[in-house]
Amino acid sequence: MAKATPLNSFLDQAGSLSKFSFRFLWQWFKPRYEGSEFLRQCYVIGYNSLPLIGLTGFIMGLVLTMQLRPSMIEYGVESQLPAIVGISVVREIGPVITALIFAGKIGSSIGAELGSMKVTEQIDAMQVSGTNPFKYLVVSRVLAATLMLPILVILSDAISLYGSYIGVNIRGNTSFNLFWTQVFDNLAFYDVLPAFIKTFFFGFAVGIIGCFKGYNSNKGTEGVGRSANSAVVVSSIMIFILDLLAVQITDVLGFN
Amino acid sequence: MMITENKTILKDAVVKGDEPVMIIRNVYKSFENNHVLVDFNLDLYKGENVVVLGKSGSGKSVLIKCIVGLLKPDKGTIEVFGKNIPELNEAELDQVIARVGFLFQSNALYDSMTVRENLEFPLRRHWIKVTQEEVNTMVMNALEDVGLEHTVDMMPIELSGGMRKRIALARTLILKPDIILYDEPTTGLDPITGKEIIKLMVDIQKKYNTSSLIISHDMNCVRMASDRIVILLDGKCYANGTYAELKKNEDPKVKQFFE
Numbered sequence A: 001m002a003k004a005t006p007l008n009s010f011l012d013q014a015g016s017l018s019k020f021s022f023r024f025l026w027q028w029f030k031p032r033y034e035g036s037e038f039l040r041q042c043y044v045i046g047y048n049s050l051p052l053i054g055l056t057g058f059i060m061g062l063v064l065t066m067q068l069r070p071s072m073i074e075y076g077v078e079s080q081l082p083a084i085v086g087i088s089v090v091r092e093i094g095p096v097i098t099a100l101i102f103a104g105k106i107g108s109s110i111g112a113e114l115g116s117m118k119v120t121e122q123i124d125a126m127q128v129s130g131t132n133p134f135k136y137l138v139v140s141r142v143l144a145a146t147l148m149l150p151i152l153v154i155l156s157d158a159i160s161l162y163g164s165y166i167g168v169n170i171r172g173n174t175s176f177n178l179f180w181t182q183v184f185d186n187l188a189f190y191d192v193l194p195a196f197i198k199t200f201f202f203g204f205a206v207g208i209i210g211c212f213k214g215y216n217s218n219k220g221t222e223g224v225g226r227s228a229n230s231a232v233v234v235s236s237i238m239i240f241i242l243d244l245l246a247v248q249i250t251d252v253l254g255f256n
Numbered sequence B: 001m002m003i004t005e006n007k008t009i010l011k012d013a014v015v016k017g018d019e020p021v022m023i024i025r026n027v028y029k030s031f032e033n034n035h036v037l038v039d040f041n042l043d044l045y046k047g048e049n050v051v052v053l054g055k056s057g058s059g060k061s062v063l064i065k066c067i068v069g070l071l072k073p074d075k076g077t078i079e080v081f082g083k084n085i086p087e088l089n090e091a092e093l094d095q096v097i098a099r100v101g102f103l104f105q106s107n108a109l110y111d112s113m114t115v116r117e118n119l120e121f122p123l124r125r126h127w128i129k130v131t132q133e134e135v136n137t138m139v140m141n142a143l144e145d146v147g148l149e150h151t152v153d154m155m156p157i158e159l160s161g162g163m164r165k166r167i168a169l170a171r172t173l174i175l176k177p178d179i180i181l182y183d184e185p186t187t188g189l190d191p192i193t194g195k196e197i198i199k200l201m202v203d204i205q206k207k208y209n210t211s212s213l214i215i216s217h218d219m220n221c222v223r224m225a226s227d228r229i230v231i232l233l234d235g236k237c238y239a240n241g242t243y244a245e246l247k248k249n250e251d252p253k254v255k256q257f258f259e
């Protein structure tokens, strides 16, 4: 067996995570679909994240607007404030910040939940109760995370821009209609589409990494804590890596 | 009487019923260089309570996890009701395992579900076509067997250790299994609660005429619940006999368990 150098253990983890992801794809298509568990997870993962995502989104839009205003005034383009905030929020800040918060809330709770199910033999118990625990627990959660994050990002973007509208009107005076016209006139389809597509990958990353860490939890209660913790760390890093990849791909495809 | 030759063991095994419900032959299981089971053999007859006695880490849990297909042995056959477990596909395995109850060492109650939902889970998942009314009756009957009808709407976290063990037992009973596997049923319980659980196990065995494989190193459990004892040592079935027989055994490796 190879020695446990940091590089080795990184490659080991990366290999196991890829295997886990392929297992997900394979199990996803095989029948006995866990529909009701999937819907329950959509509720738990999506709906329960709404207040947090809404609050942070609102503050993000408001603060961004207030911070940008002095520079915009300096260059004499204050009227462009809604446009610049709109582009920043929709293309980058909205998806990434929402995904990071999602990773913190959902990644850790999936990691801890599956981790404690693993160490208390609940996953084994499911298997001997005529249930494929991978489908029941992992597939449902990963799918729910993949589908819920894009929706949360859209909502967060909207709330952010509303925060920005309030930010604009703290000092200036821009009507509601004018604000939204300025935002949307400056957003092209090619701004929105790549940003939307990458959120599915962010959601998938949070779901699969949370499940991977939990499902492979070590014995003992400290193993559960470590799973939850590393689920957040790894999925946060993964979000930035995917973001980097996404910008390269859209650049090559000429979507910029 | 001490036997090390596997073939002799099986010939001399105490036979209570005449048909074996489980036949384990030449089972090997290793984790990398850790050879946990080395040529293990065991028969379980109908209506019989066999205790597998072994030190902690000797591979007792690995053995019963192989029996229900949670682990795959490297070699050997495990026939349960005439079907060789390691060779079955997922659907066939589910069918056989529906007749085998498994009481986990850590109970494995689902934290996020109520007692009722915990008990309903195996019923619904094994594709048994039952109406809600029948499900309710079965849940209440299983809870009655363990004397905990009043906990039906509670969450596992609200229960004491002994109650959780009983609920876990009720959950394995709900499918009316023909074989029950107990993984250290009294470990982690105080001696009095432990004895109550053992008594419950014996009563249930009598009531439903199940066969049980009990893994333990609790001598109370061994004395009260066993028709036959198998000592698991160095991955093998090292000795085999009734409590009275093994207690008289002079082999120091057997003796250490009875001191």
Ligand SMILES: Nc1ncnc2c1ncn2[C@@H]1O[C@H](COP(=O)(O)OP(=O)(O)O)[C@@H](O)[C@H]1O
Pocket: B031, B034, B036, B054, B055, B056, B057, B058, B059, B060, B061, B062, B063
């Ligand atoms: N999934 C596994 N992976 C690697 N080693 C394992 C695994 N399960 C059990 N073992 C090892 O097998 C041996 C027997 O474990 P176990 O059957 O749990 O012992 P016990 O008799 O106390 O139940 C131990 O050395 C344990 O480390």
Ligand SMILES: [Mg+2]
Pocket: B060, B061, B062, B105, B183, B184
């Ligand atoms: Mg054990």
